[in-house]
Each structure stands twice: as C-alpha cells, then as structure tokens.
Amino acid sequence: MADISTTPDAAVAPDAPSAWEPRIVAFLCNWCSYAGADLAGVSRLQYPTNVRVIRVPCSGRVNPLYIVKALQLGVDGVLVSGCHPGDCHYISGNLVARRKFAVLKSFLHYLGIEEGRVHFSWVSASEGNRFADLIQKVSDDIRRLGPARQLRKEAK
Amino acid sequence: MPQASLRKEHFGKFVAAVSKGRKFFGPLECSDGVQLAELSPQDVPAFEYGNFTLPPKRFFLPRSEVIAVHGPGGMAATPPSQERVVLFGVRPCDAMSLTYMDKVFIDETYVDPYYRSRRENTLIITLACRQPAVTCFCASVKGCPAGTAGADIAASDLGDALLLESITDAGHAFLAEHAGLMGKPSTAQLKARDSQHADAGKKMSPVDVEKLPARLQAAFESKTWDDISQRCLGCGVCTFLCPTCHCFGLHDEQVGPVQRRVRAQDACAFPTFTLEASGHNPRTRQGARMRQRVMHKFCYAAENFGELFCVGCGRCIRSCPANLDIRQTLAEVPE
Amino acid sequence: MHEVEIKMREAARTLLESGKVDLVLGFEQGSLPLRMRPCFARNAGATVGLVWNDFCANNLAAYLPGLFQKPADVRGSWTAPTVAVVAKRCDARSVIELIKENQIPRQNVVLIGMPCQGMVDPRKAQEAAGANVTACKMAPDKQVELTTAEGGVAMSPREAILADACLECATPAPQGADVEIPGPSRPSAANPYGRLSEFESLTARERWDAFVGEISKCIRCYACRQACPNCYCKTCFIEQSKPTWAGVGDELSDVLLFHIGRIFHQAGRCVGCDACVRACPKNIDLRLFTRKIVKDVQELFGYVPGMSLDEQPPLCTFKEDDNESFITHP
Numbered sequence: 168m169a170d171i172s173t174t175p176d177a178a179v180a181p182d183a184p185s186a187w188e189p190r191i192v193a194f195l196c197n198w199c200s201y202a203g204a205d206l207a208g209v210s211r212l213q214y215p216t217n218v219r220v221i222r223v224p225c226s227g228r229v230n231p232l233y234i235v236k237a238l239q240l241g242v243d244g245v246l247v248s249g250c251h252p253g254d255c256h257y258i259s260g261n262l263v264a265r266r267k268f269a270v271l272k273s274f275l276h277y278l279g280i281e282e283g284r285v286h287f288s289w290v291s292a293s294e295g296n297r298f299a300d301l302i303q304k305v306s307d308d309i310r311r312l313g314p315a316r317q318l319r320k321e322a323k
Numbered sequence: 324m325p326q327a328s329l330r331k332e333h334f335g336k337f338v339a340a341v342s343k344g345r346k347f348f349g350p351l352e353c354s355d356g357v358q359l360a361e362l363s364p365q366d367v368p369a370f371e372y373g374n375f376t377l378p379p380k381r382f383f384l385p386r387s388e389v390i391a392v393h394g395p396g397g398m399a400a401t402p403p404s405q406e407r408v409v410l411f412g413v414r415p416c417d418a419m420s421l422t423y424m425d426k427v428f429i430d431e432t433y434v435d436p437y438y439r440s441r442r443e444n445t446l447i448i449t450l451a452c453r454q455p456a457v458t459c460f461c462a463s464v465k466g467c468p469a470g471t472a473g474a475d476i477a478a479s480d481l482g483d484a485l486l487l488e489s490i491t492d493a494g495h496a497f498l499a500e501h502a503g504l505m506g507k508p509s510t511a512q513l514k515a516r517d518s519q520h521a522d523a524g525k526k527m528s529p530v531d532v533e534k535l536p537a538r539l540q541a542a543f544e545s546k547t548w549d550d551i552s553q554r555c556l557g558c559g560v561c562t563f564l565c566p567t568c569h570c571f572g573l574h575d576e577q578v579g580p581v582q583r584r585v586r587a588q589d590a591c592a593f594p595t596f597t598l599e600a601s602g603h604n605p606r607t608r609q610g611a612r613m614r615q616r617v618m619h620k621f622c623y624a625a626e627n628f629g630e631l632f633c634v635g636c637g638r639c640i641r642s643c644p645a646n647l648d649i650r651q652t653l654a655e656v657p658e
Numbered sequence: 659m660h661e662v663e664i665k666m667r668e669a670a671r672t673l674l675e676s677g678k679v680d681l682v683l684g685f686e687q688g689s690l691p692l693r694m695r696p697c698f699a700r701n702a703g704a705t706v707g708l709v710w711n712d713f714c715a716n717n718l719a720a721y722l723p724g725l726f727q728k729p730a731d732v733r734g735s736w737t738a739p740t741v742a743v744v745a746k747r748c749d750a751r752s753v754i755e756l757i758k759e760n761q762i763p764r765q766n767v768v769l770i771g772m773p774c775q776g777m778v779d780p781r782k783a784q785e786a787a788g789a790n791v792t793a794c795k796m797a798p799d800k801q802v803e804l805t806t807a808e809g810g811v812a813m814s815p816r817e818a819i820l821a822d823a824c825l826e827c828a829t830p831a832p833q834g835a836d837v838e839i840p841g842p843s844r845p846s847a848a849n850p851y852g853r854l855s856e857f858e859s860l861t862a863r864e865r866w867d868a869f870v871g872e873i874s875k876c877i878r879c880y881a882c883r884q885a886c887p888n889c890y891c892k893t894c895f896i897e898q899s900k901p902t903w904a905g906v907g908d909e910l911s912d913v914l915l916f917h918i919g920r921i922f923h924q925a926g927r928c929v930g931c932d933a934c935v936r937a938c939p940k941n942i943d944l945r946l947f948t949r950k951i952v953k954d955v956q957e958l959f960g961y962v963p964g965m966s967l968d969e970q971p972p973l974c975t976f977k978e979d980d981n982e983s984f985i986t987h988p
Contacts, residue, residue, distance in 0.1 A: 231922055232895060232903060232919055235915060235918050235919065236903060236915065239904075239911055239912075239915055240579075241579060246986075252978070252982070253978075259976060262976035262978070262980070263973070263974070263975070263976050265976065265980055265982055266958070266959065266972065266973050266975075266976055266980060267925075267973055268984065269954075269958055269980070269981055269982070269984055270922070270925045270951065270954050270955065270958065270973070271922060272984045273950075273954050273958075273984070274918075274921070274922060274950060274951060274954065275918075276862075277857075277858065277865065277947075277950045278865060278866065278869045278918070278947070279862045279863065279864070279865030279866025279867070279868075279869055280862075280866070281862065282862065286986040287984060287985055287986060288985055288986045288987065288988075289985065297988055300988030301986065301987075301988040303988065304986065304988045305986065317866060318911055318914060318915070319911065320578050320579075320905070320909065320911035320912065321578065321579065321911075322389075322392070322578040322579055322581035322583060323389075354871075354875075354941070355875055355940045355941040355942075356941070373790075376939060376940060377877070385908075386877055386878070386907060386908040387905075387906065387907020387908050387909065388907075454790075454807070456790065457690060457691065457790070457792070457807070458690065553696075553698045553721075554695065554696045554698070556720060556881070556884040556885055556937075557884050558879050558880050558881035558883075558884035558885065558937065559878075559879035559880055559881070560879045560881045560937075560939050562879075563877050563878075563879045564879075564939055572906065574905070574906045576902070576905050576906075578905075585905060585906060585907050587906040587907040587908075590879070593880075593897075595897050604730070607729065607730035607731050608729060608730075608731065640689070640690070641690070642939040644716070644881050644884070644885045644933075644936060644937035645695060645696055645716065646688040646689060646690060646693050646694075646695035647695075648689040648690075650689070651689060
C-alpha cells in the first residue's frame with residue numbers, strides 16, 4: 168500500500184469552508200466491487216463524485232486500522248465493499264472480513280464515533296446499479312453528518 | 324530572606340491577582356489524583372497530596388512539541404513560548420530536578436531555546452512535604468522535604484496559612500508585587516515551620532548512593548543486569564514519570580498539507596530507542612536497556628555534570644507495573 | 659489462604675527438583691504495601707520466597723512469549739526453557755490464547771492453577787481508608803483491616819476493595835491446569851459486563867466525550883500494552899515506520915488511534931484480567947472499553963477467550979450465517 172500519510176492529495180487537503188464536499192474513501196475488492204464500480208462507469212450511471220477508490224485484492228485485505236487511519240487523515244467517511252458472501256475469489260476472505268468489520272463497527276459506535284461514518288457493503292461485478300445506489304446512499308449519509316472532526320489530526 | 328504569610332482563605336484572591344499576568348498552575352483534585360492543573364480563583368486547591376503523578380518537566384520539556392513547520396518559504400522554526408507561568412505546589416524534589424535539567428538544556432556550549440524560554444518565564448513556588456510517601460528518598464540524594472533548590476519561592480503549609488519565603492530575585496519581586504494580600508509571619512508560625520521540616524526529614528529510610536558511579540562502572544558487564552531486569556516489562560513508565568529523564572527524538576511528519584518536525588520524549592526501555600536505520604540494534608536485551616537507564620542517572624550524569632540525576636521522588640517505584648524498585652536495584656549492583 | 663500458599667510452594671519445589679521445569683514464574687513479596695511482584699524461581703531453594711495472597715495481581719503470562727524467544731545475541735543452538743506459571747484462571751486463559759496463537763509452545767508450559775478469591779486493588783484500599791495504607795489484613799465477616807501510615811485502622815468490606823476485574827470475573831476457579839492447587843474460589847460473577855449497559859445508554863456525544871476524557875490522560879508510556887499478555891506483537895503497529903501509522907507524540911488524535919487500535923486487536927484475546935488497567939500510571943479507565951470488545955465477541959461469535967485449546971480464534975474463522983445486520987444496503 169502506498170504511504171498515504173505522506174502523499175498529499177485532494178483527499179487530505181483542508182476544507183474549503185464555503186463549498187464543503189464530503190470526501191469518502193472506498194476500499195473495493197478487485198474481483199467484485201471494483202468491477203461493479205467499473206460497470207457503473209461503463210454503463211454511464213450517475214452517482215456522486217465524492218468517492219476516492221482504493222483497489223484491494225479482497226475485502227479481507229482491509230486492515231481495520233486503515234479505516235481508523237483514513238478518518239485520522241481527514242476523510243469524512245469510509246466505505247469497504249467486497250464480494251457477496253459465498254462469492255469470494257479467495258473462498259472466505261469476505262467472511263473473515265465480515266467478523267472483523269462487525270466488531271469494528273460496533274466498537275466505533277460504542278466509542279461515540281458518529282453513526283454513518285463507516286460503511287460496509289457487498290457489491291458484485293454485475294451490480295453496477297447497486298454500486299451507484301450505494302455511493303448515493305453513503306454520500307448522502309455522510310453529507311448529512313458534515314465534516315468529520317473526531318479523529319482528524321490537524322496541524323495547529 | 325523575605326518572608327510572608329498568606330491566609331488560605333485569601334488563596335482565591337491570590338490566584339486572581341497572579342492570573343492577571345501569568346497562568347497559575349496549582350494542585351487540583353482530578354480523576355487521576357491531585358495534579359498540577361491550571362487554577363481559576365474559584366477552584367479549591369488540594370493542599371493534601373503526596374506528589375503529582377507527572378513531574379513538572381512537562382512544563383519545560385513537553386512529552387511532544389512541534390519545533391518547526393515547513394511552509395512555502397522553507398523550514399521555519401516554531402518560536403519559543405513566551406507564556407508567563409507560575410507553578411505553585413511543586414515538591415522540593417521536583418524543583419531540584421529542574422536544576423539538573425538546566426545542566427543539560429542550558430549548558431555552556433548548548434542552549435535549548437524552547438527549554439530556556441519556558442524556564443525563564445516560569446516562577447516556581449515549592450510546597451514543603453509534611454508527610455513523605457513510602458517511596459520517597461530525597462534525603463539520600465542531596466534533597467530534603469523542605470529543600471529550596473530550584474525554587475523561586477519556598478512555601479510551607481501551616482494549616483490555615485501558607486508561609487512563603489522568597490529565594491531568588493524573581494521570587495523577591497513576586498512577593499513584593501503581591502505583598503498586599505499577605506502579612507508578616509508570626510514567631511509561632513516560624514516555629515511551627517521549623518518543627519514541621521525537622522519531622523518530615525526523619526520519616527524516610529536511607530538509600531546508599533555512596534561510590535555509586537564507580538560501582539556501576541565496574542559492574543557494566545555484570546550478569547546482575549539480566550537478573551534484575553527479568554521482571555521489567557519494557558514500558559516507559561519510569562522514564563516518562565522521572566523528573567530528570569530527558570532523552571528525546573526528532574521526527575518529521577505530515578499532517579494534511581503541512582510538514583512539521585516534532586520533538587518527542589523517548590524512553591531507553593523501548594527497543595526502538597536504539598534501533599538503527601540498518602535494522603541493527605545494539606541493545607538487544609532488556610537488561611542492557613535497563614542498565615543504560617541506571618548508568619545514565621547514577622554514573623554518566625555524575626561524570627558529565629557532577630550530580631546523580633535522581634531526586635528521590637519515588638515515582639518510578641510507585642508506578643512500576645512490575646514493582647521494580649530503584650532502591651533495591653542500586654543495592655543489587657555488585658560491590 | 660496460607661494452606662494454598664504452602665501447597666503452591668510445594669508444587670513449585672517438586673517441579674524444579676524433579677527437573678520437569680527450568681523456571682517457576684510466581685510471586686514474591688514486593689517492596690511496597692499491598693504489593694506482591696513477579697518472581698523468577700530457577701531452583702528449588704528459591705521457592706521459599708514464593709507467596710500467595712490477596713495482592714498477587716500481575717498477569718504473569720505477559721512474560722511468557724519473551725522467555726521462548728531465542729535472544730538476539732545468542733549464536734548457535736539454543737534450547738527453549740520449560741516454565742511453570744503460578745496462574746489465576748484469568749492468567750491461565752491468557753496462556754491458552756498465547757498457545758493457540760503459537761506464541762508459546764504447549765509442551766514447555768506447566769500451568770499451576772490457583773484457586774482465586776479475587777485480588778485487592780490497592781487504589782481502592784487507599785480510598786476506603788482515606789489515607790496511605792501500609793497493611794491490609796483479613797478480618798472476620800468478610801472484612802479487611804487497613805492500617806494507615808498515620809497509625810490509624812480502618813475496616814472495610816473485602817468486596818469493596820477488590821479489583822473490578824475480580825468483581826466481574828466469570829471464571830475464578832481453576833480449570834484444566836496441569837497442577838491444580840485445591841482451595842476455595844469466589845463464585846462466578848452474575849454480570850461480567852457490569853458498567854457497559856449504563857455507558858451504552860448514553861448518547862453518542864456523551865460516550866465520545868467520556869472516551870476522549872479518559873484517553874486524553876494518556877502519556878503513551880505503553881505500560882498497558884507491555885503489561886498485557888496478549889499484546890505480543892514484536893513490533894506494535896504504533897511503532898511501525900514503513901509506513902508510519904501515527905505521530906510519535908501525545909497529540910490526542912494519535913493517542914486515540916493507538917488505543918482504538920490496541921483495544922481492537924484484543925478482540926478474541928482479552929480475558930479481562932485488567933493488567934492494562936493496573937499498569938496505567940494515569941488511572942485511565944481502560945476497562946470500560948476493553949469490556950466492550952469482549953462482550954461483542956461473545957455475543958456475535960459465542961467466543962470467550964482462553965476457555966479451550968481447540969476453539970479457533972474468532973477473527974481467524976467464520977460461520978456462513980454470521981451476523982451481518984451492520985451491512986449497508988442501498
């Protein structure tokens with residue numbers, strides 16, 4: 168994984184207060200969700216442009232630390248999406264991931280991290296529509312919440 | 324030396340008067356015990372405490388601080404803080420520790436601008452100890468429960484009043500400035516202070532530090548270090564809670580679009596303390612790491628500065644999760 | 659209590675004398691009131707110093723992974739020692755997790771299972787006496803007698819000065835140990851997650867403020883991590899440098915990242931022994947957060963750490979019908 172902590176880009180630039188747009192990082196598995204996103208693109212489906220995609224081999228490859236770290240880097244929301252249960256290219260990567268995410272999501276909720284900052288979903292390679300709808304929903308949710316501040320590290 | 328008596332009922336007014344020109348930090352009951360916290364005139368200070376969990380070094384050498392920021396014009400050093408501060412209630416051992424830290428950070432050849440600026444802008448009012456804790460041994464390392472080293476003003480708690488005695492010029496000026504709130508101490512108060520100071524000193528068991536630098540020098544290769552350090556868990560409690568431990572590292576980091584340089588304290592108990600960029604680590608055993616800490620305080624500091632860098636505050640003893648006791652460690656160093 | 663101590667010492671001596679073990683990890687008298695400390699007994703003679711009482715709080719399993727690592731400065735062959743551990747059930751459960759995760763070899767560990775009536779929390783004892791406590795003695799009617807530095811004596815119910823971990827302990831009695839020392843243990847706690855529901859009923863904002871309030875006390879000394887037997891990573895994520903996950907200082911965001919990461923890593927590992935809580939010099943209420951992870955793992959996957967050697971660690975496995983109510987659907 169590239170060292171995102173030392174790569175300045177739009178995803179980590181400070182807010183322009185007048186025209187705030189949510190910035191969302193989406194970890195998409197190579198075999199299903201990334202292909203689903205691709206299908207949404209080639210099908211010319213319209214969906215919000217607030218998502219920066221990071222392609223990962225499998226949702227099981229997503230270390231929960233990446234999610235917390237993304238929030239520290241200043242993104243407003245994180246989406247992780249993989250193959251539907253049973254469809255994993257590596258047979259069970261998404262099923263093991265499901266356990267990790269269940270615990271992480273509950274823990275973040277317990278700590279008082281705003282509900283709706285972190286999303287997990289399944290999108291298959293044939294579900295371009297589902298991907299577009301998912302991004303619409305996630306983006307709406309995060310827009311409602313406003314900029315994420317809880318974990319963000321800011322240079323004073 | 325100038326003396327004054329401050330009635331405790333006037334303490335709030337005193338805080339209010341001082342706060343006009345300075346930040347006032349004093350003892351306050353917090354969820355993690357009595358701490359040196361910023362006081363407002365309404366706060367009820369806690370006069371009964373052993374010592375604060377954290378030593379006052381954090382006011383001069385914070386756990387971490389940004390010392391430079393990289394902007395469009397290049398790297399710019401953060402200007403040293405000019406904030407004027409009063410620390411009230413510092414224990415004499417901790418005040419003495421600052422005189423040792425001065426030797427490191429305000430040396431003849433090297434001056435740390437951040438440390439010096441904070442030192443120059445801070446007035447230290449100590450509060451003599453009436454009841455040394457079981458972990459205290461200041462009397463064995465040049466200290467005393469009513470010591471005045473490092474203090475601008477030395478205070479004693481006489482129940483309903485505080486007896487203040489100024490030691491330095493800054494202290495004299497401070498007392499003169501706030502003389503309106505204070506009175507002249509009575510003979511009875513002076514007597515009470517003397518007997519209190521004499522009593523407190525008797526309550527500590529002695530620690531033998533005689534010939535320590537030479538003993539340690541000779542024991543460098545001793546197997547004892549591995550034996551003693553078996554219990555060491557390798558955390559940084561003793562280091563970060565020590566009033567004289569001062570090792571730090573410099574780290575560059577990026578926060579959003581900003582690149583900055585951070586100075587952060589480090590602890591010689593951590594394996595990463597000596598980890599080199601090549602991957603080689605010259606101190607592989609916890610015994611070697613622990614030896615370094617003891618040698619630094621009780622041998623190298625004596626060689627470099629003529630002092631043992633220990634003031635007997637007992638924090639490392641009280642808070643060690645494995646109950647490693649520096650008094651016993653020193654006793655176990657082979658003769 | 660005294661009988662238990664004698665039998666434990668006897669067991670330790672026998673193990674060392676027979677050559678079955680090279681080392682007994684136990685407790686010895688500490689240097690402070692109400693404090694016992696880890697003892698490394700390497701021969702039968704050293705076992706006379708082993709003690710067992712209400713202050714044997716440390717989780718000794720924390721020392722095990724290091725004992726089975728070949729020291730970096732040893733060249734050539736090296737034989738791992740065989741180690742017996744004086745273990746309360748919580749400590750034994752940590753050992754089981756370490757064995758399952760291949761951090762220590764099963765055949766080199768002998769568990770001396772201790773009956774446990776709960777350990778005294780010295781901080782609570784100080785509070786109960788309102789002064790520096792120098793001694794704590796059992797008295798009739800489940801009371802304790804606390805002697806203070808000023809020479810005063812205060813009485814307190816024993817339960818009132820026990821550690822939270824012990825009051826909420828579901829498994830106080832030894833089980834499955836290699837050598838079991840007989841004796842009375844306290845009953846299992848009816849509610850092992852005492853304070854959680856209260857915290858869960860707060861608003862998100864209140865929970866976040868409470869979490870930040872606790873964590874902002876942290877000075878990043880890593881005592882919690884070092885004292886935790888199941889925090890065994892050779893390089894903690896917080897100290898990794900390629901890439902760097904967090905800044906090195908005590909900025910709140912970095913400290914939060916460390917604690918969220920560390921506690922999350924304890925999912926399926928934490929036995930609730932509170933080694934982290936005891937080690938913290940700043941009295942951070944870590945238990946309020948570690949318990950959540952334990953409770954979730956139990957409720958979601960039916961897994962309680964350290965109960966058996968056969969169960970798979972819960973985050974290394976799955977079931978087809980695992981809960982997925984958290985999944986976002988468009």
